[in-house]
Amino acid sequence: xxxxxxxxxxxxxxxxxxxxxxxxxxxxxxxxxxxxxxxxxxxxxxxxxxxxxxxxxxxxxxxxxxxxxxxxxxxxxxxxxxxxxxxxxxxxxxxxxxxxxxxxxxxxxxxxxxxxxxxxxxxxxxxxxxxxxxxxxxxxxxxxxxxxxxxxxxxxxxxxxxxxxxxxxxxxxxxxxxxxxxxxxxxxxxxxxxxxxxxxxxxxxxxxxxxxxxxxxxxxxxxxxxxxxxxxxxxxxxxxxxxxxxxxxxxxxxxxxxxxxxxxxxxxxxxxxxxxxxxxxxxxxxxxxxxxxxxxxxxxxxxxxxxxxxxxxxxxxx
Amino acid sequence: xxxxxxxxxxxxxxxxxxxxxxxxxxxxxxxxxxxxxxxxxxxxxxxxxxxxxxxxxxxxxxxxxxxxxxxxxxxxxxxxxxxxxxxxxxxxxxxxxxxxxxxxxxxxxxxxxxxxxxxxxxxxxxxxxxxxxxxxxxxxxxxxxxxxxxxxxxxxxxxxxxxxxxxxxxxxxxxxxxxxxxxxxxxxxxxxxxxxxxxxxxxxxxxxxxxxxxxxxxxxxxxxxxxxxxxxxxxxxxxxxxxxxxxxxxxxxxxxxxxxxxxxxxxxxx
Numbered sequence: 001x002x003x004x005x006x007x008x009x010x011x012x013x014x015x016x017x018x019x020x021x022x023x024x025x026x027x028x029x030x031x032x033x034x035x036x037x038x039x040x041x042x043x044x045x046x047x048x049x050x051x052x053x054x055x056x057x058x059x060x061x062x063x064x065x066x067x068x069x070x071x072x073x074x075x076x077x078x079x080x081x082x083x084x085x086x087x088x089x090x091x092x093x094x095x096x097x098x099x100x101x102x103x104x105x106x107x108x109x110x111x112x113x114x115x116x117x118x119x120x121x122x123x124x125x126x127x128x129x130x131x132x133x134x135x136x137x138x139x140x141x142x143x144x145x146x147x148x149x150x151x152x153x154x155x156x157x158x159x160x161x162x163x164x165x166x167x168x169x170x171x172x173x174x175x176x177x178x179x180x181x182x183x184x185x186x187x188x189x190x191x192x193x194x195x196x197x198x199x200x201x202x203x204x205x206x207x208x209x210x211x212x213x214x215x216x217x218x219x220x221x222x223x224x225x226x227x228x229x230x231x232x233x234x235x236x237x238x239x240x241x242x243x244x245x246x247x248x249x250x251x252x253x254x255x256x257x258x259x260x261x262x263x264x265x266x267x268x269x270x271x272x273x274x275x276x277x278x279x280x281x282x283x284x285x286x287x288x289x290x291x292x293x294x295x296x297x298x299x300x301x302x303x304x305x306x307x308x309x310x311x312x313x314x315x316x317x318x
Numbered sequence: 319x320x321x322x323x324x325x326x327x328x329x330x331x332x333x334x335x336x337x338x339x340x341x342x343x344x345x346x347x348x349x350x351x352x353x354x355x356x357x358x359x360x361x362x363x364x365x366x367x368x369x370x371x372x373x374x375x376x377x378x379x380x381x382x383x384x385x386x387x388x389x390x391x392x393x394x395x396x397x398x399x400x401x402x403x404x405x406x407x408x409x410x411x412x413x414x415x416x417x418x419x420x421x422x423x424x425x426x427x428x429x430x431x432x433x434x435x436x437x438x439x440x441x442x443x444x445x446x447x448x449x450x451x452x453x454x455x456x457x458x459x460x461x462x463x464x465x466x467x468x469x470x471x472x473x474x475x476x477x478x479x480x481x482x483x484x485x486x487x488x489x490x491x492x493x494x495x496x497x498x499x500x501x502x503x504x505x506x507x508x509x510x511x512x513x514x515x516x517x518x519x520x521x522x523x524x525x526x527x528x529x530x531x532x533x534x535x536x537x538x539x540x541x542x543x544x545x546x547x548x549x550x551x552x553x554x555x556x557x558x559x560x561x562x563x564x565x566x567x568x569x570x571x572x573x574x575x576x577x578x579x580x581x582x583x584x585x586x587x588x
Contacts (some may be wrong), residue, residue: 012428014430023444137514138568140561143543143557143565146550146561150550150554154550259436274439278530280444283444290437290440293436
């Protein structure tokens, strides 16, 4: 089963890489334009193109490119000339830090919220949470970020407007650095969390509603167990199962979804790199990022699937 | 109670759209009229003459927001039409024809694994951004949900007795699909198209905010926000006004979508 899933991911990977490759070829200019020299003649250019294999059929170029990618060579940035893989890996740390902490916070908030609203469906509390989550879903996240900067940095001056680590704090090192990073993290994290509360709460709410309709809950009720006992002993534990799946499914999405937030808060992650590369038309970096995030999403889906089979034997037997 | 909220939302969106269109035909009204004095003094805060204040060129923000409404709403409408058409067609094909199912659904899986917003951003960088590229790029990258919905519906409709009866009568496949199967699969499509309008408005606003979406001289809520980041400290109203229009409009769309869901008895597949 595991093997089947792994094999199933291969055509997807081929598809994604081929699409990335095609899009990159769609981009104006190829890598000869980067190496161009005013002294070169038309004949020199043609020779260069021949040497680089740009005259070969597209599928042969794709295979050549794929071989390089599999060896970790994602090409070189048009702007800095540095290897793309290195540029992306440099940014991985801040992005992972932000997304993991946000995801934990989101789960801590939305799991109880979803259970409460689901268990007390159609109550006034449920209604209010629904309306609030509608509003949360309707806010453009980048705008929410700007509003938070306006309120908490400009007006109240509680948190820095943007950045990651001030030079002063970096010099001091140790606890001062950590505190400084944490301060810079509050507002972008809050933006991500507010933007995601709605979806996650709805997810857990539906989970608990489905569980409360299961036969084992009905039989527990028939045996005369109290509502409280049924909820805490029987329902909530099972509602927690999908959290494992959610981690795999949502973490990559959170990483690729928060790039505008990183840009607004000047958080030096992959997202900010993406926007900067978009502005400078740095196609190799853009494609490298697209490829990396797609693979991350695919891997996350796979892990979520396998993890779920592992913790919930019902899936295996059905 | 629920119904009246929906009515308010529908009225708001229709009025907004109509006013936005009508403004084009009002003689002597120039939404881009700028004030040379303001260029020197900086953006004007909200006042009786300018209800929502002005931007850095002294242009009235309320007029600009109303003017931008038609572009933002039209972008959403057209891109959702594109994505719904593609999504429905592929969904029917996948659900009805067994051999196509695997291919189409693999393609859906692949598209789902690519971060959509980032893909859109890259396509906008490669193409020269304009209203038309925004519309087509959003439309071509957001049909996957609809395909899944329609496929699931068609798979179950296919087994119903009236379809079997129609097949037994030997009617042509195209007629069977479009006269018998599709109409029964449309309710969830309508709901998801409505909600899709909301996300299209949000995507357009991000793109235009980054300068990669709707380009001046056309105003959209997104590109009104584009240079507001620079003036966040001195002129917060430049940020607040367009964002409020986006939020209220998307919220209205969500409310309408939710009551459509209840009315058409569509299961929530969150």
